[in-house]
Amino acid sequence: MSAYKIAVMPGDGIGVEVIPEGLKVLNRAIEASGAAAELETKHFEASAKRWHETGETLTDAELEELRGFDAIYFGACGDPTTPSGVLERGIILKMRFGLDHAVNMRPSKSYPGTVSPLKDPGDIDFVVIREGTEGPYTGQGGSLRTNTPQEVANEVSVNTWFGVERTVRFAFEQARARRQKLTYVHKTNVMAHAGHLWRRVVEHVAQDYPEVAVNYEHADASTIYLVTDPARYDVIVTDNLFGDILTDLAAAVTGGIGLAASGNLNVNGTGPSLFEPIHGSAPDIAGQGIADPTAAILSGALMAEQLGLDVAAKSITAAVEADLAERGSAKRSTSEVGDAIAARIG
């Protein structure tokens, strides 16, 4: 029997409501798959709640401890009374940078039964590969003469061949295994230093993947296509900030942020990857037991896949698809959705 060590970090708001459903479904799927495997979970408190009580976010000791886990299963963190940036830098980005989450993988797929705000979404099925450890997310820069009329505030986007290449290579691998189409997105026409590095890396890596058709789009143009023709995409690869923006938009046009799963992947085996729904803590609906756990459950499937539990992963995705197809407009509680999906497995 192999035991997978999973760090469970529900966080705040609906995070604490959806993660238990994800674990319920995961455990059921592993059991039903017959794999000689089980999850050994440990709870980590990384939340606004803890910060209010103790002033701590995620400590350096905890970050070190996390390195000993096989994966991290994360809910969401944040509440309206915590200043913007405290938990992002202290928890989310601390893990992405500290655990070298090079690739942020975010699939978008229109499942039967899901409702798009678009009249004619077409058959959406793409994955965004977002760089996760550099770009405008580094926090580099600073401000001078702060809070005076002479203030200057600089924000530095740092981009390296190393960081871009590993992300782009991962994206080409995905494209080869999918429909052989890769779109890279940037603003090369304006942000030329970073943009041309991206272009040169894509052209370099493309030589190893002659079967993949490559095209380029400016980030502003991509937002247009995401609402007029989202079915055009197979794999999108882009920088940290454009990826942040495009994946929220992609979730919105596909079937809602309640379905959008993600994996923050360490691609060189130096630490655990992290899996999370991208919806955030949603304070407006938290505490009522009405949050949709589907994105958390699908993030669990991504985690199972990455742990090598392919049968379990596939059975979760299939159960979610079946549930969505028959979902209709009936309102169900968070745990009812989790139960229904778990019940469809095995």
Added chain:
Amino acid sequence: MSAYKIAVMPGDGIGVEVIPEGLKVLNRAIEASGAAAELETKHFEASAKRWHETGETLTDAELEELRGFDAIYFGACGDPTTPSGVLERGIILKMRFGLDHAVNMRPSKSYPGTVSPLKDPGDIDFVVIREGTEGPYTGQGGSLRTNTPQEVANEVSVNTWFGVERTVRFAFEQARARRQKLTYVHKTNVMAHAGHLWRRVVEHVAQDYPEVAVNYEHADASTIYLVTDPARYDVIVTDNLFGDILTDLAAAVTGGIGLAASGNLNVNGTGPSLFEPIHGSAPDIAGQGIADPTAAILSGALMAEQLGLDVAAKSITAAVEADLAERGSAKRSTSEVGDAIAARIG
């Protein structure tokens, strides 16, 4: 009789097709308004065409000459064979920075008769006020060990209290004259140096506008709302890059990029403002006489308004609305649309 000196810069692709229609409508509207005014136009060649022939973009001498004009009427520039960035830096951004176009104003409005890709767009009527002279658009930064596996490329977003304040103040003025709602958009949670400058400036300026309700959104969240609830917005104020992205998306959800007008405004009287459709040169449909000139015509209305020709500006907008309402699905040529709108005036 006052003569307004207009620099006309059709550029490339559909730019050269739509600008003449805009001028046709403008001249008709001024004449019909009875204003003792006329446009004195001078052609400037700023285009991929010129660059291919001469290697020149917009020269420093031309930039100086432009300062003597009352406004610039710009089409689009670019073609598929010009390297990304050459014309953007050499023409478009050269004017935005050189002529201090602090505010990039981009209205979004669902006119009767326009078709949105959204099922339920609601009644969209907002304006995006985009900072135009700083942020990630400055070109600051550079690359080290270029084109080697050790390359580092930095892109510096430069933000000043001065630059942000004049933009934010302009936005509050708009909000006061409209529906008293202002949304500022950034990524304060990640890009804290620039983001918190924006926040502090907004909070400072807000004190002078107690009647305006202010709220904040992260840029990624705004893309969701733009497809799920675009009617929520009145005035959006944001930085150069977020504004670039959000206005393309706004155009797409409203009625298409063929209707989206813009003004790049010098707000301190040190040079002419520039008015342009935001659609670009559209090489795929250029040369066929089928481009929709409506965005160029509406940009002409923004220009008339800024020149103080209010009656002419209003008559253009009214004529466009009437044309859109009866447009139906019949295909018309570029000049047929221009003629139809001109004919509705006076």
